[in-house]
Amino acid sequence: MAKKNSSGRFLGGLTESRKMEIIGILVMALGGLIGLSILSYHASDYNLIQSLSTDNLFSVDRGPALRIQNGLGVVGAYLAHFFVYRLFGYMSLFIPVIILSYGWVIFRNHDAGQLLWPTAYGIWSMVLLSTILGWFNAEYDWYSSVWNGSAGIATARVLQNITGIGSIIILAVLLVTTVLALLDRDLQTTVDTVKGWFSDIRASFADWQEERQAQKKNKQRQRETEAQQAKVQQQQQAEQQMRRQSQSQSGSPSRSPRQSAPSSDRETGRKGPPESTSIDEIVERSQQQDRERIRREQQEVQSLDQRPRADIEKKQIVEDHEDDVDISVYVGEGDEEAGDRELDRQNKDKAREVPRVKYKFPTVKLLDSPPNEGNEVDLNEIKENKRIILDKLKRHKIEIRSINAIVGPTVTLYELDPAPDVKISKIESYANDLKMATAARGLRIMAPIPGRSAVGIEVPNGKREIVYIKSVINTKKFVESDYELPLAFGKTIENEVFMVDLTRMPHLLIAGATGSGKTVGINTIITCLLYKCHPDNLKFVMIDPKKIELSLYQKIEDHFLATIPGTEDPIVTDTAKAQETLESLTMEMDERYDLLKEGMVRDIRSYNKKFDNGELDEEEGHRHLPYIVVLVDELADLMMTAGKQIEEPIARLAQLARAVGIHLVVATQRPSVNVITGTIKANFPARIAYQVASKVDSRTILDTGGADQLIGSGDMLFTNGGGMTRIQNAFVSTEEVEEITGFIGNQRGYNKKYELPVIQEESSSGDIPDPLEDIDELFEAAAKIIVLHQQGSVSLLQRKLKIGYNRAGRIIDQLFNAGVVGPYQGSTARDVLVEDEEELEQLLDELDEFNR
């Protein structure tokens, strides 16, 4: 009894995990031994063991047992005979492998259930392989039957009896699908992978063909240019000869450079410096142009969202006829979910199109899945609100015929259909009364709902729903959208994903009190862009005077952030640097305009298309232009310290940068008129308001009240100058942002980051050097370039002569003094006053004489 107890104690003393470790080791040992016996199988062993007697086994000198070659002796010979000869030949090795795996899983205390599929797969592969080998063995006898075993031959024969020669085709198909399933469990992905291989091959063949054609064309062009040059040379020689003759006859005097330009204009009839116009006229004309542009932009942005309210598909869940006013409750059907991993698949293809850098888009898996609760509808709450609303309106003698209640994620919209004689605008004046009665903070009244004769009252839901970013991103609408910079802010009351293209807005102004959800909103914007845009096509400039909000994005620096050269912190946090960055962006904008002009295209899309087709030469400074999204999280801090110096570049970018792919997203928690100035406001037709403190703030941002009635946590209003849409902003947690940025940041980035131009002292507006002093040694070369390209731009000289902005600016000033180019005209290049090289030669000669 005592003995039993102690042994029980011995086993009982072991912890559960130690017991599992022991069992695991035993199982692994069993697998190992079976494996060893199979591997050391010898056909002759079985005959030998049959001749062995029990005496032989127990005799000390072993005798005949010594002749057994199996590594596991007699037991091994039996096991090997069973597995190799009787069952599936060497393919039976799958069995010890499976046993070993179970042993390992038990030893590590993992869930053995996870091996269910691999076990089934292993057994299936074993049977299939031995059957295939058995088929060939039975047909051709090329190799020993130890590869397939008797069972392999038997199954192959049965299959052959049933399907004849078709059996090998069936086996081949089964083998291919089995291997594909091993490579990738998801067959769709496998198909895509195989398709990818084919399209890669096709693409490289097409590249090769294109290259050959390009080479041919180049040769042809070279021949043509040579012929052209020879012709021009001949002509020039003939003209020079004639001029020399005529000069020797007339003996004409030389002109000073300053006189030469205008006279040459007169001679040629080309456009020179602008005719003198009064300042008032110029100001009036430019204001007119501005007004026109803003009107056009507002019209375009308005067309972004023309959808009438509550007019989309929605599911009716209940109708109530309890009293004399009917109420129908609806919940928007929402957008259709995208297929499993559809976005990842698309992104994989997209990444493959840009072989310059190996990049993997963040996968949808990184985002939190919404709980499967759906949109909860509290019918009692709805009935109670209906009662209060009707009660109040009845007291003011306003009669309502019917009500539709549309339950959104944050608020429910009650659409009231008033009796024909009711003045709709009267209802708005009872807003406060209604607010008090419903005790609801975020009550908003639309009297009428734009484009309809109904009145809308939005009442916050008692229990609001969080709109997870995944439920927005993983929709067909987002996945299949072909927007360049798609922003899916969140969901509308009708549960519809609200999506716009930043390139069409083209800039976005965001305001909201502290804690209202601005930062989450900016994270939503960035997340949408990261899930749809390749780093080759998108760069961010992040300006974050609050220093913490955008710091998470430091990790994506090598892929997505654009900075001024030599900047250590890729996220701009101090005002001076912010000012420098914005100015640098305006230079980038000017440079891009020059490139577009040289490329003879109107916008970045056509430019990139032309560049990617090889129609623009890299040698001439052309490059692929990514979109640049400039994020400013807290404009107020910048405006308070730098005012005009910040406002000016922002306004300039907002006015002009759209065509060259630079878009601004500017947020502030203080929507006062000295932060959101008239100039800034005029250039940002698309605006988002989160909850603000007062009606005045709401007016500053939206030009109307409403934002003061929002209820925070991402409840927002979007306006595009026309309609206004209430949206529940999708929620992106800090953890999700960390996952995404980690995923991107852990990949190898670009060798060189995207750098914005370096700002140097603006020489054009400062002292203009005297042409007689310090003429730059590149002056002549620069003049030739300017005349050849007929474009008086600093950046052209920078690129062609590989010099800094400072020097190029100085040379341009000297060229102005010499009469080669016209005066400074802001963002557009200076006019070139000299038509061709010949005229330039003459002018330079005169300048030489003058200097002597």
Ligand SMILES: Nc1ncnc2c1ncn2[C@@H]1O[C@H](COP(=O)(O)OP(=O)(O)OP(=O)(O)O)[C@@H](O)[C@H]1O
């Ligand atoms: N879309 C949303 N869905 C659910 N909760 C949200 C959402 N947006 C914000 N919140 C909640 O509100 C809190 C404050 O949001 P957020 O930090 O974005 O505000 P903010 O306006 O940037 O504030 P501040 O100006 O002080 O930085 C978040 O921590 C979160 O709990």
